[in-house]
Amino acid sequence: MLPRLNRQHVVNHPALGISEDHFQYPEKVLQFGTGVLLRGLVDYLVDKANKKGLFSGRIVVIKSTEGEAGAFAAQDGLFTTHIKGVAQGKPVDQYLVNASISRVLQSNAEWEAILETVAQPALEIIVSNTTEVGIQYVEEDIAAGVPASYPGKLLALLYERYRRFNGDPGKGFVIIPTELVVDNGQLLQEIVLKLAAFNKLPEEFVSWIKTANRFCSSLVDRIVPGKPKNLSECWKEAGYEDELWIDAEPFLLWAIEGDAAVAEKLSFQQADERMLIAPSITPYREQKLRILNGSHTAAVCLGYLSGLNTVYECMQDAFMNNFFKKAVMEEILPTLSALGPQTARFAQDVLDRFANPSIEHKLLSITFQTSSKMNARNVQTILRYHDAKGLLPESICLGFAATLLFLKPAQEVNGKFKGERKGEYYGINDDNAAVFAKYWQAVSSPEYAEVAAMVNAVCGDRKLWETDLAKLPGFTDAVAGHLTGMMKHGVKAYIANYSRVI
Structure with missing residues (x-):
């Protein structure tokens, strides 16, 4: 004993x-x-x-x-x-x-x-x-x-x-x-x-x-x-x-x-x-919000809809592993250079943490209030990246599109909305679920014109994003293109056949 x-x-x-x-x-x-x-x-x-x-x-x-x-x-x-x-x-x-x-x-x-x-x-x-x-x-x-x-x-x-x-x-x-x-x-x-x-x-x-x-x-x-x-x-x-x-x-x-x-x-x-x-902990709060929380939010709906269930599983998947690395190191990190040199080490630490097999971090739990998180964590990154490079962060754009797809309701019961993955329903735990459900009512087929019109309306909603993302050059086209492709082919097939998007 x-x-x-x-x-x-x-x-x-x-x-x-x-x-x-x-x-x-x-x-x-x-x-x-x-x-x-x-x-x-x-x-x-x-x-x-x-x-x-x-x-x-x-x-x-x-x-x-x-x-x-x-x-x-x-x-x-x-x-x-x-x-x-x-x-x-x-x-x-x-x-x-x-x-x-x-x-x-x-x-x-x-x-x-x-x-x-x-x-x-x-x-x-x-x-x-x-x-x-x-x-x-x-x-x-x-x-x-x-x-x-x-x-x-x-x-x-x-x-x-x-x-x-x-x-x-x-x-x-x-x-x-x-x-x-x-x-x-x-x-x-x-x-x-x-x-x-x-x-x-x-x-x-x-x-x-x-x-x-x-x-x-x-x-x-x-x-x-x-x-x-x-x-x-x-x-x-x-x-x-x-x-x-x-x-x-x-x-x-x-x-x-x-x-x-x-x-x-x-x-x-x-x-x-x-x-x-x-004297101030604002830089550390900012790096955590943008890098750790931001990459989580950018990836979570894409990973979940592709059939994965945990962050660790994402890091074992070739596409999602590359998605995280590109989003963190090439898209988010360059927008945070003013915070100091420790930010680069923090970014690498974040990727190591995501790859920890001892931690079971379920993707579905991270989707809680995903639209508000996307606004708080990633919208400023998208804008800063565009201001600095004149380009759009491709991974985050794909993640944004997957978030809209995740918020597409397949069922409503007593005011509660549910999405669908592989024939099974999942709860949409988001205070803006009804708002997105209303936008999705305008889409009757996965045709680009319908989808693009809906995406343009969503991106232009200042209540959701505190800015008009529809005015950001090329953003709605990129998001609508990804969204249409995922709707037509399924998320897993889309990212497998269209891996060039990141």
Whole structure:
């Protein structure tokens, strides 16, 4: 029988890189959430720094839901991160035991203990990932018990910290939300201040929130699938059982808006160059939106309608692999040169991530709100490419046409539209589905004239694209040509016989 991962096990196995000293480090980070993203990103970076002697601090975790806290206690906060995939064209397969978590406290059952954590002078950093819904304003009395919302809990802890240290301006926190919301740090601060006003807290405390604390917006990017399906096999290979095991891809990015003072407190960032602290994180948000998200959106409907089901399958298909490479390296990347030289490496990292066999990213799930995503992620790329070269990005034009075909309804039931692939129906989960259904009513046959008229009307709809794409020279002709060909011959046959289009 295999032993359970715990403190004794790692101390007795020096090769794991964890000594008894690691368990004596003070708590420097307060973390809201035990989710796999935080464990695979923030906790990974803290642990990496500790093993390099760059931070010497641990994480106390607040968990709002029941479950798993017992597993952390049973394993002394330890868990395995299995990093596998492709990085810079080379396979990666690495097991790491993480010793960054000191304890996990359940907010409802252990609120008094949570309040005590902020009495520790060494505690200087607060991170969170409570999902996008977590950063919302909820009117509540923070003195009436355990606050329900994350901003409510945060305000209560800030007030406790303020009282414990008599408003010492040197005892504020660096507060970093990782929720996928633009300007998440600024939004969180605004909500906390609004909630402080609702609770009629002292003006001196409100001033302390503003001057002694730093709310830093951040951008996170790492796919952390969580527990593998073959967990028991992983245990055998590692030589121990671990109920908290997580898988993670090799790539990571954590960009934080801050200055030298923020960087000084976040000293664990020295352990990994992919944790970035910069005056603005807009360039990193832009490169992710255009390259990773944009190429996904350009390719997803084309890949799905051609009979493929995951991003990995696309990268194993000769045509779709070439589509991704051309879209990323030749069409999107040239429009982002102003963002700096790191963008080219990010582009290659994206292609490596798409080719990771360990990640099952279903194409149909990516089609959610595909028309809005096409507008937000690719329309500006199309326009910039044309402005710079006087040409159209051929791959993205083909992807745009496939998106229109994906949005062609084959069935409507109770206001819900469904498309058809190989005789099977799929859901069209798009707020603009009815709009596209109306445009498609004008097409009774796959004849170019009918299709082109519909494409011209769609491209000219400013509500969809925030610009008149019909005025872009050659765009509607290119899209209509692809769309007609796919309708007449089928998507798979069209891209097989007309591969010259990319």
